[in-house]
Amino acid sequence: xxxxxxxxxxxxxxxxxxxxxxxxxxxxxxxxxxxxxxxxxxxxxxxxxxxxxxxxxxxxxxxxxxxxxxxxxxxxxxxxxxxxxxxxxxxxxxxxxxxxxxxxxxxxxxxxxxxxxxxxxxxxxxxxxxxxxxxxxxxxxxxxxxxxxxxxxxxxxxxxxxxxxxxxxxxxxxxxxxxxxxxxxxxxxxxxxxxxxxxxxxxxxxxxxxxxxxxxxxxxxxxxxxxxxxxxxxxxxxxxxxxxxxxxxxxxxxxxxxxxxxxxxxxxxxxxxxxxxxxxxxxxxxxxxxxxxxxxxxxxxxxxxxxxxxxxxxxxxxxxxxxxxxxxxxxxxxxxxxxxxxxxxxxxxxxxxxxxxxxxxxxxxxxxxxxxxxxxxxxxxxxxxxxxxx
Amino acid sequence: xxxxxxxxxxxxxxxxxxxxxxxxxxxxxxxxxxxxxxxxxxxxxxxxxxxxxxxxxxxxxxxxxxxxxxxxxxxxxxxxxxxxxxxxxxxxxxxxxxxxxxxxxxxxxxxxxxxxxxxxxxxxxxxxxxxxxxxxxxxxxxxxxxxxxxxxxxxxxxxxxxxxxxxxxxxx
Numbered sequence: 001x002x003x004x005x006x007x008x009x010x011x012x013x014x015x016x017x018x019x020x021x022x023x024x025x026x027x028x029x030x031x032x033x034x035x036x037x038x039x040x041x042x043x044x045x046x047x048x049x050x051x052x053x054x055x056x057x058x059x060x061x062x063x064x065x066x067x068x069x070x071x072x073x074x075x076x077x078x079x080x081x082x083x084x085x086x087x088x089x090x091x092x093x094x095x096x097x098x099x100x101x102x103x104x105x106x107x108x109x110x111x112x113x114x115x116x117x118x119x120x121x122x123x124x125x126x127x128x129x130x131x132x133x134x135x136x137x138x139x140x141x142x143x144x145x146x147x148x149x150x151x152x153x154x155x156x157x158x159x160x161x162x163x164x165x166x167x168x169x170x171x172x173x174x175x176x177x178x179x180x181x182x183x184x185x186x187x188x189x190x191x192x193x194x195x196x197x198x199x200x201x202x203x204x205x206x207x208x209x210x211x212x213x214x215x216x217x218x219x220x221x222x223x224x225x226x227x228x229x230x231x232x233x234x235x236x237x238x239x240x241x242x243x244x245x246x247x248x249x250x251x252x253x254x255x256x257x258x259x260x261x262x263x264x265x266x267x268x269x270x271x272x273x274x275x276x277x278x279x280x281x282x283x284x285x286x287x288x289x290x291x292x293x294x295x296x297x298x299x300x301x302x303x304x305x306x307x308x309x310x311x312x313x314x315x316x317x318x319x320x321x322x323x324x325x326x327x328x329x330x331x332x333x334x335x336x337x338x339x340x341x342x343x344x345x346x347x348x349x350x351x352x353x354x355x356x357x358x359x360x361x362x363x364x365x366x367x368x369x370x371x372x373x374x375x376x377x378x379x380x381x382x383x384x385x386x387x388x389x390x
Numbered sequence: 391x392x393x394x395x396x397x398x399x400x401x402x403x404x405x406x407x408x409x410x411x412x413x414x415x416x417x418x419x420x421x422x423x424x425x426x427x428x429x430x431x432x433x434x435x436x437x438x439x440x441x442x443x444x445x446x447x448x449x450x451x452x453x454x455x456x457x458x459x460x461x462x463x464x465x466x467x468x469x470x471x472x473x474x475x476x477x478x479x480x481x482x483x484x485x486x487x488x489x490x491x492x493x494x495x496x497x498x499x500x501x502x503x504x505x506x507x508x509x510x511x512x513x514x515x516x517x518x519x520x521x522x523x524x525x526x527x528x529x530x531x532x533x534x535x536x537x538x539x540x541x542x543x544x545x546x547x548x549x550x551x552x553x554x555x556x557x558x559x560x561x562x
Contacts, residue, residue: 024426026425026426026455026459028422030522059448060426060448060451060452060455062455062456062459062527062530063456063459063526063527063529063530064459064522064526066516066530067515067516067518067522067526070516071516071518074516074517074518092445093445093448094445094448094449094560094561095448095449095452095534095535095560098534099534102512102513102516102533103516105513106513106516106517185444187444194442198441210442210443210444211441211442212442212443212444212445213442213445214444214445219444220444220445220447220448221444
């Protein structure tokens with residue numbers, strides 16, 4: 001009789017004093033966890049100061065495994081009185097914080113931390129409700145280009161599709177309308193964005209989009225579930241894109257494709273006033289790098305996908321410009337960027353007023369170019385996709 | 391395994407079942423992983439009409455799995471395993487029926503377990519003050535999922551455990 005269920009695993013990071021438990025732990029007996037307990041006990045023996053038990057990627061744990069883990073953690077506290085144990089849970093897995101809060105009652109050295117907003121360091125800058133109209137405009141501007149690109153990358157009606165890091169969900173609505181997927185899951189870690197998305201689809205009467213609150217680095221979605229997975233403008237604001245790509249690979253069916261888009265901000269351009277514009281967008285890239293985000297990622301898409309195990313990689317570039325539609329839309333987007341990048345991020349970095357004034361000037365010149373009757377303003381985007389090998 | 395999802399099916403207390411899964415108990419209990427498989431399947435089916443089906447299914451699977459693991463550990467003999475799920479407002483009602491020996495004695499034991507003040511008992515369990523018991527799964531169900539649990543006699547000499555789980559409230 002098979003006596004272990006689930007695909008759980010454990011790893012210990014010596015440098016971080018962190019035990020990472022992932023997947024599903026549903027053993028029949030404590031002895032079924034022996035391989036995992038070896039890692040747990042190594043962690044306890046090695047840890048000094050604070051021992052982190054990271055369970056935010058733990059999808060399921062049964063009472064047998066929980067009781068066994070609790071006993072080891074309690075033993076750690078009793079045998080090493082100077083050791084503090086911090087359990088790190090996730091707000092995504094709804095039972096997690098409550099389940100692990102019981103451990104706090106076992107020993108005074110055990111505490112609990114619910115991991116939440118730190119997932120995308122930069123996301124907090126654009127989660128303000130006032131940014132939503134700009135996000136919608138951005139999607140409208142990029143969709144003109146992406147609709148045919150998606151088709152060239154293999155998206156056809158009737159596929160099971162996941163839009164990971166879906167934000168306010170407007171791209172998912174367009175996917176639903178234009179590509180009629182058999183299943184469409186749209187995942188984001190922002191509860192506010194998802195609430196907005198659900199409100200919009202209810203108002204416009206679109207049905208069949210499964211919006212879900214989730215951590216893209218450890219999704220609750222099953223392996224090999226989707227024919228086509230999209231992840232737009234998100235790898236570039238994630239400090240460990242390879243972790244996210246590994247998850248995208250996992251949920252994609254063999255033979256299915258993962259489609260990503262990213263920018264190279266220093267290549268934003270405009271005429272007239274090109275020098276000022278170029279200087280500012282080069283500084284945008286440096287500013288994001290300061291916050292551990294790589295908005296120069298676009299052309300790196302091929303390498304990222306190849307390193308993640310994809311084959312048959314395709315890449316193409318498109319330029320969103322002021323000539324695509326209403327130039328005011330383009331200018332509005334740039335204005336929003338100015339407010340967030342110069343008005344919030346540069347301030348948070350501690351930039352002096354003189355720098356911020358020059359930084360703002362480039363955005364204003366980009367808007368000037370966009371609205372000039374003989375001007376040209378561009379925002380380049382790289383779209384890439386790879387096939388998960390059969 | 392027989393799968394039924396007819397609204398005409400009724401749980402033991404007369405509530406229309408959204409889903410009923412029936413399988414031979416000997417087959418179910420031949421593989422521990424069946425608890426995992428069946429709980430994930432049931433949860434996924436029941437969660438499809440929810441605003442966040444993925445997280446809903448994750449919670450419901452965790453809860454149903456505890457029930458199934460309990461049945462795996464104490465169920466004996468021939469007969470069938472029947473898992474029926476219905477919804478009453480924001481409560482998911484899971485009725486699990488399976489064969490046991492000395493059914494009346496098991497029901498009495500369960501009545502004692504499900505009526506205890508769960509918090510101190512659960513902490514005692516985590517402290518390791520008593521040996522592991524099959525009923526620990528039900529304690530976990532009460533302590534972590536706010537489940538209301540009752541046990542009674544089902545059809546065909548089966549034991550029926552009914553767990554009311556406020557899934558919607560848990561994911562919010």
